[in-house]
Amino acid sequence: MxxxxxxxxxxxxxxxxxxxxxxxxxxxxxxxxxxxxxxxxxxxxxxxxxxxxxxxxxxxxxxxxxxxxxxxxxxxxxxxxxxxxxxxxxxxxxxxxxxxxxxxxxxxxxxxxxxxxxxxxxxxxxxxxxxxxxxxxxxxxxxxxxxxxxxxxxxxxxxxxxxxxxxxxxxxxxxxxxxxxxxxxxxxxxxxxxxxxxxxxxxxxxxxxxxxxxxxxxxxxxxxxxxxxxxxxxxxxRGKDWTMKTTVLKQLPTPDKYIINPQGDNPKFKLQDGLYVSSEDLNNALVKKQRMVLLDTRVTSVWQRVHIEGAIPLPYYADVAEVVKDIPKDVQIIAYCSCPRAAADSIIHQLRSMGYKNTATLYEGIFGWMNFGYPVMHGEISE
Ligand code: HEC
Ligand code: HEC
CATH class of the missing domain: 1.10.760.10 (Cytochrome c-like domain)
Incomplete structure (x- = not known):
């Protein structure tokens, strides 16, 4: 095979x-x-x-x-x-x-x-x-x-x-x-x-x-x-130089690394429609080293290519309960995708029904985030 x-x-x-x-x-x-x-x-x-x-x-x-x-x-x-x-x-x-x-x-x-x-x-x-x-x-x-x-x-x-x-x-x-x-x-x-x-x-x-x-x-x-x-x-x-890259999964973050800035304050986001946080507010919270979990809800291969630092891959088709079982219920969780919101919304709705109330979707999605010039990082890529 x-x-x-x-x-x-x-x-x-x-x-x-x-x-x-x-x-x-x-x-x-x-x-x-x-x-x-x-x-x-x-x-x-x-x-x-x-x-x-x-x-x-x-x-x-x-x-x-x-x-x-x-x-x-x-x-x-x-x-x-x-x-x-x-x-x-x-x-x-x-x-x-x-x-x-x-x-x-x-x-x-x-x-x-x-x-x-x-x-x-x-x-x-x-x-x-x-x-x-x-x-x-x-x-x-x-x-x-x-x-x-x-x-x-x-x-x-x-x-x-x-x-x-x-x-x-x-x-x-x-x-x-x-x-x-x-x-x-x-x-x-x-x-x-x-x-x-x-x-x-x-x-x-x-x-x-x-x-x-x-x-x-x-x-x-x-x-x-x-x-x-x-x-x-x-x-x-228009075709120039797209070459096929083989990306390998870098070691995925382990549950003890899920929370970003575990010692920081909890962010207080003003959510639009009770669901959406703006890129600007999220970036401010990260700069202030506030405590949160970031979920990248796209297919894992694109998480490797580019993601917001600290984000863990939780693709929209994953078993949400299994991935978040070690995350305390009070932590602020933000999900994003590139859809710009559909995949993240679906994960957030599941989390809310499981009792995670401090949850939000990144309104502009990761492409919007990148267009504003906010930082992202790459997974490991090997040819
Ligand atoms: C009214 C909007 C509209 C116009 C005008 C239009 N397209 Fe499209 N085109 C679409 C949509 C929507 C799709 C995707 C359709 C689908 O769901 O498969 C598409 C698909 C295509 C695809 C197939 C892409 C793929 O990867 O399968 C090609 C090629 C294409 N268009 C070329 C053109 C060209 C060339 C023109 C002008 C001569 C044109 N289109 C005009 C809306 C448009
Ligand atoms: C997050 C949304 C999303 C998901 C999930 C997704 N796709 Fe797509 N897919 C797209 C978009 C958007 C395009 C068109 C991209 C472009 O070329 O601009 C596309 C294009 C395609 C095309 C090319 C079609 C054409 O006309 O050229 C195929 C085939 C395809 N997807 C298959 C799949 C399959 C199979 C799955 C599930 C395994 C899947 N996609 C999951 C958004 C998605």
């Missing part, structure tokens, strides 16, 4: 390297051929060859996959895989995603996450809770549930005029995906993790066909084939 997973990782990093050569290749082509590419054939009709379904899950595998989905994914992607429940997490049942994205576009997003977005990595090798078998099985479970038929996509680069592509992008796409592809109400198309994992054809397929039952429209009848290629090339040109 270990050997198998290493092989797969090697394969993946090979793919990533290939993606980079694709990028440099596209850039070269652009430099060499320049505007001649604009004259590519207009409005060809797209014919995709169908692929047979991948292996079918056994009943046992499907049961585990469904349980994993419920435990780890519902919070943002929704009970019925409909998406957009929290953080504009995409639909995990749209036909076009499962036609074009199985296995790798789905598997890799799930395994490694999307750096800088609320989507964390769930593979155990980067500190997540699922084994490689489990992420594969969950990928196929989502595919089976979607009822989609896979299409065969080329892994060749899509060529186009980057500058013309950007013009159309700003007009047609930026309102949802952001001027710099940073994502507003829709996925961050300029995200380095996404660009390292997704092929050009996968991106073009999404633009042509949209994502069914979501705000993402199909552009195949709205833009010309050349315009779609140009936008694809523009999006690809």
């Amino acid at each position: 270990k050997r198998f997973s290493l092989l797969t990782l090697n394969f993946m990093s090979h793919q990533v390297k290939k993606d980079f050569s694709v990028i440099s290749f596209s850039i070269c082509c652009f430099a060499l051929l320049g505007s001649t590419l604009i004259h590519a054939k207009e409005s060809e009709s797209y014919q995709y060859e169908k692929l047979p379904p991948p292996r079918t899950l056994t009943q046992e595998q499907a049961k585990v996959a469904e349980a994993n989905y419920k435990k780890y994914c519902i919070l943002c992607h929704g009970e019925n895989r409909q998406g957009h429940v929290n953080d504009h997490a995409p639909s995990l049942r749209s036909q076009s995603l499962f036609q074009s994205g199985v296995p790798h576009a789905v598997l890799r997003a799930m395994s490694f996450g999307r750096e800088g977005t609320p989507m964390g990595g769930y593979l155990d090798e980067i500190g997540g809770p699922m084994s490689l078998d489990e992420v594969w099985n969950l990928t196929y479970w989502l595919f089976e549930k979607s009822g989609a038929e896979r299409v065969k996509l080329s892994t060749e680069p899509v060529h186009g005029d980057i500058q013309l592509g950007e013009k159309v992008y700003q007009k047609e796409c930026a309102s949802c995906h952001g001027k710099k592809g940073e994502g507003i109400t829709a996925p961050a198309l300029g995200n380095q993790s996404a660009l390292a994992h997704n092929t050009d054809e996968f991106i073009r397929y999404a633009i042509r066909h949209g994502r069914q039952d979501t705000p993402m429209p199909a552009f195949e009848n709205k833009l010309s084939s050349t315009e779609i290629d140009n936008i694809t090339a523009f999006i690809r040109s």
Whole structure:
């Protein structure tokens, strides 16, 4: 199993390297051929060859996959895989995603996450809770549930005029995906993790066909084939240097280290809606060395990447009672996530029902905290 997973990782990093050569290749082509590419054939009709379904899950595998989905994914992607429940997490049942994205576009997003977005990595090798078998099985479970038929996509680069592509992008796409592809109400198309994992054809397929039952429209009848290629090339040109890191779990804090500043005073927070503490108030309390427990409620792999000093990982799917059993009931507890609040809220509600009354959620979440310039630290990272 270990050997198998290493092989797969090697394969993946090979793919990533290939993606980079694709990028440099596209850039070269652009430099060499320049505007001649604009004259590519207009409005060809797209014919995709169908692929047979991948292996079918056994009943046992499907049961585990469904349980994993419920435990780890519902919070943002929704009970019925409909998406957009929290953080504009995409639909995990749209036909076009499962036609074009199985296995790798789905598997890799799930395994490694999307750096800088609320989507964390769930593979155990980067500190997540699922084994490689489990992420594969969950990928196929989502595919089976979607009822989609896979299409065969080329892994060749899509060529186009980057500058013309950007013009159309700003007009047609930026309102949802952001001027710099940073994502507003829709996925961050300029995200380095996404660009390292997704092929050009996968991106073009999404633009042509949209994502069914979501705000993402199909552009195949709205833009010309050349315009779609140009936008694809523009999006690809945003990919720079995302490399896959293997993070190892640093020793987790032991219960005797849970309380920050055990000798300090208790903070007195004014909570908004009886639940929320602001980044400013939390930072002041930390500077004054007040006594508290900080809970990072995201998937553990992202705690390793970055967390507020002293925060202990208590992911939203953990057994809360087990983790907090040694924490006295009077301590001030603050939970945060990147959602910006959904995962933390769910933990705080559980704690309150267990009798922990001095509890609050960090209002702006960890990304808001970082945007204000308040300090964070990294877990241990080894290549
Ligand atoms: C009205 C808002 C809106 C507009 C306009 C829009 N999109 Fe989207 N787009 C979305 C949403 C929302 C999603 C995620 C859908 C889902 O739930 O799967 C998405 C998904 C995508 C994806 C798939 C991303 C992935 O990782 O699977 C691509 C690629 C994409 N859009 C490109 C574009 C491009 C290029 C344009 C302009 C030509 C565009 N979009 C215009 C809202 C929009
Ligand atoms: C805290 C919220 C959150 C949780 C929990 C979460 N996701 Fe996501 N997920 C997101 C967001 C947000 C994105 C889009 C990020 C971006 O690219 O901007 C995303 C993207 C994805 C994508 C890429 C989809 C696409 O259209 O490209 C997949 C696949 C995915 N998530 C699967 C999962 C699975 C499976 C789980 C459970 C194991 C999970 N996610 C848990 C928020 C979440």
